[in-house]
Every structure is written in structure tokens, then in C-alpha cells.
Amino acid sequence: MSKPIKPLRKAVMPVAGLGTRFLPATKALAKEMLPVVDKPLIQYAVEEARAAGIEEFCFVTGRGKTAIVEHFDVAFELERTLEERGKLDVLAELRASTQVPGSIMTVRQQVPMGLGHAIWCARTFIGNDPFAILLPDDLMQCETPCMKQLADAYEETGGNVVAIEEVPRDRVNKYGVLDVAEDRGRLVSVKGLVEKPPVEKAPSNLTIIGRYVLMPEVIGYLSRMEKGAGGEVQLTDGMARLIGDQPFHGLRYEGRRFDCGDKAGFLEAQIAFALTRPDLAPAVRDFLGRYR
Template identity: 45%
Template sequence: MDIKKAVIPVAGLGTRFLPVTKSMPKEMLPIIDKPVIHYVVEEAIASGIDDIIFVTGRSKRSIEDYFDGSPELEMHLKGQHKDDLLKMVEDISSMVDIHYIRQKEPRGLGDAIMTARKHISGDPFAVLLGDDIIVNHTPCIRQLIEVFKKYRCSTIAVEEVPREKVSSYGIIKGKPLEGTLSILEDIVEKPSIEDAPSNIGAIGRYVFTPEIFDCIRDAGAGVGGEIQLTDGIRMLNDMQKVYAYKFAGKRYDTGDKFGYVQAVIDFALCNEDFGPKVRDYLKTIPDM
């Protein structure tokens, strides 16, 4: 059973990056010359997904424009015989089948995912959060899909998180099964350090059976009065097994200012054209 559909929620307000996110979605913040969301979509495609549902909100139109055709720009590049740039622009608009559904108001991640229910049509599906970039030879979602194919159960990506950030994540309690795979025993949304069952947090990659929708609906509002995905996962775990997988790869939380800067620097250093110049420049910066 392959996973061919993915939901990418991008309806958040991006308040941690105000004022720039007043008019620009945080998912469109550039990592050198490509926006964050481009890397997320590339991961989905590299994982075998060919049908993507963006859950958008107000002021997110630029995401739709980015993945749409651009006749004026394409005509200009063609007239200037800039064939490489023309191909790059055309490829963006033909990467994958993309659909857009609007979340009418920001009521939480669980609610955003619920809006895609009709399009999912009872199939297992992936969820990729639009502000996490994960770098690895085998894409993170592909790793989760392989676990799903073996066990036929929902699987969430997890990693150790710093103690001071425990209260920002859904924190799990797991029973080790094999390698980096655990059976989920419990998951708690944004617990205090004292109440957290571990320092292992769920990050922005999931593969779900369609039963997650009923669980999100029945769980209702949770922390902050929002409909939390974590509460739905917790209820799903009472019905069927859920697995937690410590993925291989490096994650950049670009929804966090420091995580965003890390991504920009690391991607710049890896650039074949100017990476060495960036490295030399960093060496010239005096200790602050």
C-alpha cells in the first residue's frame, strides 16, 4: 500500500516572524533562492507522492502563485534566450498535482487537517508541516511510508528536543520496538517540563490511516482552545497501534528564527557556486 496523497497545512499566521509575515507567508521565506515550501514539496515528490492538498488561509495567495504558471515571466525568459531559467520556472508549475483548500479561521493544526478529509477519500495519507525542512538522502516522509507499509499503522516522526523547548511540542511516551522505532504509549500536547513523559517530540512529518479524521473530530478543542492534532493521535492510539519513528536526517525548524538562520547558513555553505566564499566570509567575523 503506497501513500500517494499528502496534506500540507500552511494556514498559520506566522506571528514569530512579524512584521514580515504580515504580508508574506512564513512558508515563502527564502532559503537563498527557493522558498521553504519548495523544499517541503520536493520531499513529498521524492517520497512518491503525486497529489498534494495545501490547506491555506488569508494572505497565503503567494503560495498559490508560486506553484502556478507565470506566462509573462516565461515569455520574457524565452525572448531573452535564458533557457535554463525558463526551464526552472516551468518545472515549478508542473512539479505535482496541487489542490488548495482554505481553513476559514485558525483553529489549530487538527482543524486544518480536517478540512482535507473529503479529498483524502478514505485513503492513508501523509502530512508535512510547511515550515520544517528535513535533509537526508532518504526523505523523511519516505522513511515513514516504509514503516507504514510494513506495519499498516499510523507513524509519526519524532526526535529529541532541548529541555527548554519541551513545552512547544507534542511529547511522546514510547515502548522501544526495533532500532529507532517505538510503539506509541502516550502523547501530550505542550506539557510543562515537569509533566512531560520524555524529551522526545513529534515533529512535522506524519503518515496516517484515515481513522485519524474521526479521532480529531471526537477529541474536540484542547490546549489553547484549538483543535489539536496531538489529541487526535492520542485517541487514535486507543483504537489502533501508532508508531513513533526517530527519523534519519537533519531538521531545520524554519518557523523559529534561529532555525531559519541555521538553514540559510548551511544551505549557503553547501552551494557549489558561492559556498566557499561564504565559508571564508564567516571566518572573518570577529567574536562578539
Template identity: 50%
Template structure:
């Protein structure tokens, strides 16, 4: 049974400056909650009870958000704001176990995951990136967890993209096993569109077994002096280790850039029962 989820949130968020100068990009609000809360809610809904944040200096507010807030709760209770009080308490109680480890320098996703190794220990675990929010009937990470348990092997979330966009992602090569499942024969980090082995791109959801840490430790530092997760995965595949990819069922939103963030806010707001219909009518006046 997979219990632990690693959430790397140490990045600088440079694509969202100046908003992220003092506010972690993961704390930027999508409707009525910070983006990272949706990711944690996905993990919890999938049965992942231990959340491990990989943070950096200045990211402590992410931890504070999921902590108790006695003063705020007392004030809301005194004012009789019961509904708001329940929302605040739900945030602080949703995670059974929350811990954090500090990544002193942002040196790639692989290094962030390796930083979490002491807290993960010798057991399988999930990785969820804060830039990607996924709306799905079955939580995206749950789809991966179930498939990884069935196959007893790592599973990576992927989706089909227009070829002109694959240069922003890791791209897989492999055998199509049907039903959205692939057995990987290779993975390339941010290839040129004309050199990409497919149009199937990796998004920010993974399930790994502890052997990934050994591969990360042996992986040479890559472009930009970073430790690339895709290099470690490629080494596993080269050693004959089975690694799978799953085209998940759901819709992914990218909050890591300005246009993606605005699209995310609109998509979530339109589905909000309190403001969705009024927003829809307003958008129609603009168009």
C-alpha cells in the same frame, strides 16, 4: 500506496512579523527558493503525487508559485536565459496534482487536517508542516511512508531534544522497539520539561490512515479553542489502536522563528554548490 500529501499553510506566522504581514511565512526565501518549495520537493521525491494545501486568506501566492507563469517564461526565453527558464519551468511541473482547501480560521493543526478530509477521501495520506525542513539522504516523509506501509498503522516523525526544549513540542511516551521505532502509549502537548514523559518530540511529518478524521471529529476543542492533533492521536492510543513514532535519519531545521530561520538559511547556503565555498570564507572573516 500513499499518494496524497496534506500541507497545512494557513497559519499567520506571527513569530516572523513584520516580514509575514503580507508575505506568507512559507514563502520566505531560503537561498534561492521559498521554504515551502523544499517541503513540496521532499513530498514529490517520496512519490507523493497529489499535493493538498490547506490555506487561508492571503496565502494564494503559495499556489501561484507552483502554477505556470507564461509571461515570465516568455521573457526569459526571449532574453536567452535558458538556465533560469528551466528552473522556473521545473517548479510549475514538479507537482502532478495540486489542490487547495481554505481554512477560514486557524484553529489548530487538527482542524487544518480535518479541513482537508474531503480532498483526501478514504485513503492513507501524509502530512508535512512547512516550518520544518529536513535534509536527509532518504526523504524524511519517505522513511515514514515506508514504515507505515510495513506496519499498516500511523507513523509520526520524532527526534530527541534537550529536555529544556520539549515544552515547545508534542512529546511521546511509549515502548522502544529498537532502530528508532517506538510504539506509543501516550502523547502530551507541550508539557513542562519536568513533567515530560520523555525527551522524544514530535516534528512536522506524519502518515495517517483515514480513521484519524473520525477521531478528530470526536475530539473536544482544547487549549485556546483549538483542535489539537495530539488529542486525537491520544484518543486512538487509548482505544488500543497502534500508533508508532520513528526517529528519522536526517537533520531538521525550524524556519518558524528568527534564529531557526537564520540557521536554516546558513545550513542550506553552505551546501549550495554556487555560493557555499564563498559563504564559508566570508563567515570565517566574521568569526
């Protein structure tokens, strides 16, 4: 008799990075608080996770990141002012970003030792439960939220599921790359993972993006603090150890990803998201026409 699949209710969000590519804007502002149109990146990630049924969040933070948690708190004075001024639509949007009490916790990653180390820092929060990882720098524009697509695939397959996309062969050395056992189109069975391989040694051009559903056993491998690519504790290396003991799949998600850790990707996201807004799209199309 097959083991029942535990519901996916937890998400870890690593937000300890320094955001050096966006200095000086990120000198006093966490990069996850940079807005795309009128919402910060971290809010897009939390809303995506909530749409997948996730109820508990752990932010792996660093120094100077307190604004991230405060963003999801109740702003009593601001709410009262908006109510007094009759700006009830704005008030409703503001309240929608407030999280249920007790649903957010933070842990500190005092030393930047890689993504695998950041996830290990959340080990007490994870416990013995399956968990999602969302990297807010990867902003997703999908009809069905990307994490909901992964959660549905997890319900179907059990085990570990990562969002994947194909990249040009000469760029595989920037990603975690899949070694494919069976490619069934939407779902790919994985027999191996390699972090940032040299182009000539990459097993495929299918790469992992910043959305994961993982089993808690990965923490045991991360706790060994084995250094991988770049001299850091790599999440990809920990995930690779799970293969063979647990199901492991890649999901070709439906939608678009914007790399908001890159200036050009961030600017593209601003335009793409603004064009989906009826209140902004006409003006955006108008001024874009002037720059042809």
C-alpha cells in the same frame, strides 16, 4: 490474512498561519513563501513529498495566501522571456516547480483553531486514504528525504508513523511527546501521546516534528472539535485516539531539522543550505570567517 497497505499518494500542508514572528516581512507575504537561499519553504516541502511518491496536495490556507498556489502554476510570460533571453538553465528550474494540472487543491481554514482543525478542513481531500502531513516551517536536510523515510517505514509497519527526535528535557513542553511502549532504536512503538505536557509530567523526551503519515480514521476524532492544549483542536489528541486500534510508530529520522518558524533557525537554515551549494559555499565560508 493481513490487510494490504494502501499506497501513500496524498499530502496535506497546513499553511494558514499568520507568520507573526516574521513581521513586518510577512505583512503581505505568506511565511511559507520566505526563501531559503533561492527557493521558498513551501517548495522544499512539496519536493520532499514528491520524492516520497506523493502525487496529490492539499494546501490548507487562509486569507492572503494566494501566492502559494500561484507559485506552482505556469508563468507563461516569465517563461517566454527567459526562453527569448537564452536563460535555459533558469527556465528548467522554474518549470521543475510547476505541478501536474489537477494535483493541487486548496481549502480555507477561516478561523485559526489549531493544527487538528486545519487537518479536519482537508477531510474531503483525504477521504478514506492514508495521507502525509508536512509542516513547511520544519525544513529538513536529509540525504534520504525525510518523508521518503517515513513512507518507507509506513510500508514496513502499516498504520501511523510520525517523525521524532529527542530534545532536552526542559523543552518537552513545546511539543507533542511520545509515551513509549517499545524502543527498537530507529522505530519506536507508541502507547500514548501528550501535547505540550508540563516538564515534570512528560512521559519521555521523544517529540514529534512536522512530518506525519496518518490513517484517515483520525478525521473522525478531530471532527468532535474537542479543545486541548492552548484551547485549540490538537492533532496530537486525535492521533492518541488511534493508538490501540491501529499500529502507531515513531521514526528517528536521519538528517537535520531547521525550525524556520524561528528567526535564528531560519538564519541557520540559510547558511546550512548555502554551504551545500558549490556555487555559493566558497563565498559563504569566506564571509563567515570575517564574523568570528
